[in-house]
Amino acid sequence: MVFHPYKLKKMQLELITEERTAQLRLVHHDGNQITIMVDDVLYTLDVVKVGKGNYSILLDGESYNLELVEGANSREYTINTFHKTFKVEVIDAETRYRRKKGSVNVGSDKTVRSPMPGKVIRILVSKGEQVVKGQTVIIVSAMKMESEFKATVDGVVTGIQVSEGDVVDTQQVLVVIE
């Protein structure tokens, strides 16, 4: 599949990695040849999309292969290079608005989530119970291994969203602590 840059609008985007926030702006494109500003650095590259989420990029003759995997929403990506995995979030108007309102990340510290799909083996707390940070609240089994998930804050259990024996998905909320 050949990447069609003619579809691009010359537009600025803000992208966030775990380490920094960067401004990207497309300056020029001609076939596969792309000129783009990343903060104050100007890059001229040869970019071809060679498969679903698969990019081959040549920069001054050096060859880079990247794979992009779209995350939970269309603004989050995981980018695999051979040596490193990056998590990048695109900040568009909607995200910026939500950030301003402070509605992003609210509650994320107070919920216990499963980082992987699995099956709930045991729930060690009940609603209304006082828990301390670091206390194991739930055990989830995946691929023959049991993992204990702990409270991230001191507080009271206000909600248990699953039952023992339930199959849960990645990032599903298991227990809420207030």
Next chain:
Amino acid sequence: MIQKVLVANRGEIAVRIMRSCREMGISTVAVFSEVDRTAMHVRYANEAYCIGQAPSVESYLNIEKILEVAKKSGSDAIHPGYGFLSENAHFAERCQEEGIAFIGPSPYAIRTMGDKITARRTMIAAGIPVVPGTVDKITSEKEALSVIEEIGLPVMIKASAGGGGKGMRLVKEKSEILSALRAARSEAASAFGDDSVFIEKYIESPHHIEYQILADKQGHTVHLFERECSVQRRHQKVVEETPSPLMTPQKRIEMGLHAVAAAKAVDYFGAGTIEFIMDDNLNYYFLEMNTRLQVEHPITERVVGIDLVKAQIDIANEKPLPFSQEDLFQHGHAIECRIYAEDTDQNFMPNPGVIRHITEPYGTGIRCDGYVYEGYEIPIYYDSMITKLIVWGYNRQDAIDRMKRALYEYKITGVKTSIRFLKRIMDTEDFRSGHYNTHFIGNNKEFLFQKGECFGKCEDIALIATYLEYMSKAGRADNAEKSGSETSDTWRNSGRKYGISPL
């Protein structure tokens, strides 16, 4: 003669067994649990039958259901693979009763080797070295001293009722014996209400070395040399190689004789593995016998040139081994890396999910024994090993270089895998020099778990790719473009639809 084999397993090993069957003109029957309808072994087999729900006890461990399918499908043999029912003596017996060949050893051999104490006694009687120590409880200091005198320092004093490291003391110096003994006993008394202990030789820097055995029903037993399996995490093997970099030619012959004797001691037939623990001074002790095919069997196949599954089937067909010990040689060097769906940075936490993209390595000296494909969802119920990468090289250095190249080419997205971690292992000085033992991962933590290095402008390039992907997606949405934009996947999609193996 066996015409149709039911494979009582799933995952890569089921596919691997069926491949050999296909080469031998033997028809294959898959069994599967409700969540495995889309699994590769179901698609690869000539016939496939659902045997129950996802949890193994309701499907892959359901003996009677599997036998029912075997009879219904007219299978004349069952291959158990590894894990599940492979070391279940009762299952082997039930196969016998139903007149179905069990492709494996006798129930007697499985039972004897399956019980640690019986196995230890049997090995001592056969003259095989076992880890020196006491089997009976020790209750007096005098008794303890004489035992330690006999087996030599260092020793480990362990509470008889023990567990969780309580009542355990390592003794390296003679002067420490009494105080360690008292400490262990008092700790054991308060923790378990029983102050009796037992004493075992402590193997410093242990190496895990195992021997592949093949034996026919006519009484011929050979070994196919050793495998070094000391790279382990959570007592599970991660990398295996053969020959072992630790081994000397003389030791190889000596251990081989012991391995053959160990198998003969239980009248073994079929393929099996004798596991030894070896110290830096090449003293070795019998650990256990695995009465089945091992995960890491391909490295032996590659170096010795024998298909172990075919050999197992031939033995089950009462054929004598077509070679003797003198005919067997190790040619070159082979390494296997087990690729797990796991997060190596989060204490190797399993990471099941949907495989988004997979590119396997090709080229000289490469073998991939896997079972996942693009679009396949790895279930949460079974083992996290998704594929094995086996390479062969003219010598060890060549094999390591090739493994690094193959790991570079191996790309799996959608789930986290151990591929990068394995590449780090290949770069670790202790591994490259061949000086490693079962403490390898712990000893090399800093190097193995360092944050991924980013060469050149790779972060900026990752950002650029994200920018372009996001913008082109947005553009596509605007144009309401036809779905033809992903035509390059058509072949794969039809492959998936029509069951063409992308492996």
